[in-house]
Amino acid sequence: MMGLLYSTLAIFRIELHRILSARMIWLVGLVFFLPSLTFFLRPPPLGPQQSLLLYAFVLYIYYQALLPLAALLYASSTIRDEQDQRTLGYLLLRPTPRWLILVAKFFACALVLTTLSCASITWCHVAYWKLKGATLPAGYHHLPTLGWALALAVAGSFSFLAVFSVISTLFRRALVAGLIYAFFIETVLTWVPAMVARLSCVFYLRSLLLRPPFGDPSLQKRIEEGMNLFEVPSRSTSSISLLLVTLVCIILSSIIFTFREYAAQSES
Amino acid sequence: MSVSIQLKGLARWYGRVVGLIEADLQFASGVTGILGPNGAGKSTLLNLVTGQIRPSRGSVLIDGQTIWNQPALYGRIGFCPEGDRFYWTMTGLQFVTELTALHGFSRHEAEAKARRCLSKLGMSDSMHRRINTYSKGMRQRTKFAQALAHDPDILVLDEPLTGTDPQGRRLLIDEITTLGESGKTVLVSSHILHEIEAMTDQVVVVHQGRIRASGSVSEIRNLLDHFPMQIRISGDNLRPLAQALLSIEDVVSTELHQNGRQLFVKTRQASSVYRVLPELICSLQIIVEEIEGEDSSLEAVFDYLMAGVSARLRGSLR
Incomplete structure (x- = not known):
């Protein structure tokens, strides 16, 4: 049992080293801090409600575009880069179950992605509400507002990483497959009426963003109507859906990784 | 501990390309050379033996157990792959430590084993340097160290002497020979006969995806x-x-x-x-x-060997 723990930690460390020593982390970090420029380029709206709307819009850019993109970059590189550098054989030829290799890699990616996204969202919060002096509407406080945004970033990071892990274990060109998925499922479908939108993670993240467990319900209602949103699921439905997507996708990618033959592909 | 490796009707195709076909062999303790020109099927054979790829037909048995997708057996194998396969920004010590820790050792234990192994291979001074600053010979020794550090029963070495300097070559040859003498099952591939000859007298000749002969080096040397x-x-x-x-x-x-x-x-x-x-x-x-x-x-040598004396080889060496 301890042996398994040690080997899992070793894979975690290797993956972390791989991610942190790659140039991609600088690129992702830079892109993650770009939305905060919005607040510096234009003054905050006069009213607290408009200020909240602008803040929510910027957060939505994170969940709709930046998180999936960063998750795709990391999830697709976990296997592909090891195959390209032909180091995957080292991991597969160790007495560690293959599913555990993937899970350890997943958590290393999740750690990096959540750290980056939480840092940039915190910076956004400080920049907008403190440095630029925007005012929060009644019923909203800094700590819960920031806490909710961070919780969604963590939930989004895990669910997107899990979804793209499945894609990366299935396809050699995971980046292309992931981009197609991100465009059609996580962008186009989220605005399609009826049940179709429920196939995307962004739909649930958006629902959670619109319905925090604090604040003014009537304001939330007005925003939903203003955005022409069809049916917004409850917080618990959205949270459980994201959790299930994450778990199912991790299990699925672990199964695929266990039975696929990666070494042969890299040799041939 | 002595371990037997048995290949039973082993075959592997890559789509329509034959990687290896009709391999029936048994490897016992000691050093066995796998000799063949580039593209002969040596790496396919070693990848099958180490369970990295699934046989299209037949099986590889390690002490009677099938190797494919059996992580428990992988702990008994040390594999030194061909070519440069590294986490380039790690130091040599970090690389060997992490890969040894993957065998279930704590980081502390793994590092002690890695240090011991790298020092034995003459890397005491350079183990703290990043791998991307290493010479080819140093990289070969680092790869060899990661295969050896957890003290496996079976060592599978794919072209371990490629690019090594004379001193490093001598060091590796001595180490491989000692491991074979200590009762470990060591498989070493090479496309250079005198490299194999320096390590062992037992050789398996692979050509065009087939095991053409197995026996003593001296008999093949006479033919060459x-x-x-x-x-x-x-x-x-x-x-x-x-x-x-x-x-x-x-x-x-x-x-x-x-x-x-x-x-x-x-x-x-x-x-x-x-x-x-x-x-x-x-x-x-x-x-x-x-x-x-x-x-x-060399390719011509193998063609010569296989075309003219194939029957003779099978008769005399098998």
């Missing part, structure tokens, strides 16, 4: 003695060297190219040329940049 090998020498004004080499009994011909800057020597006994070359170069005071056994002629 009648086949002219080609050596390429690059340097300045090699004409006197070409003339001097013609006086050696085993040299069939010498050819000068590029205004005497490149010399091709055909010989029935490559070793006899290699033996006298340093002395000749010194006495003639010639500047030599490179000496290389031509790979293309």
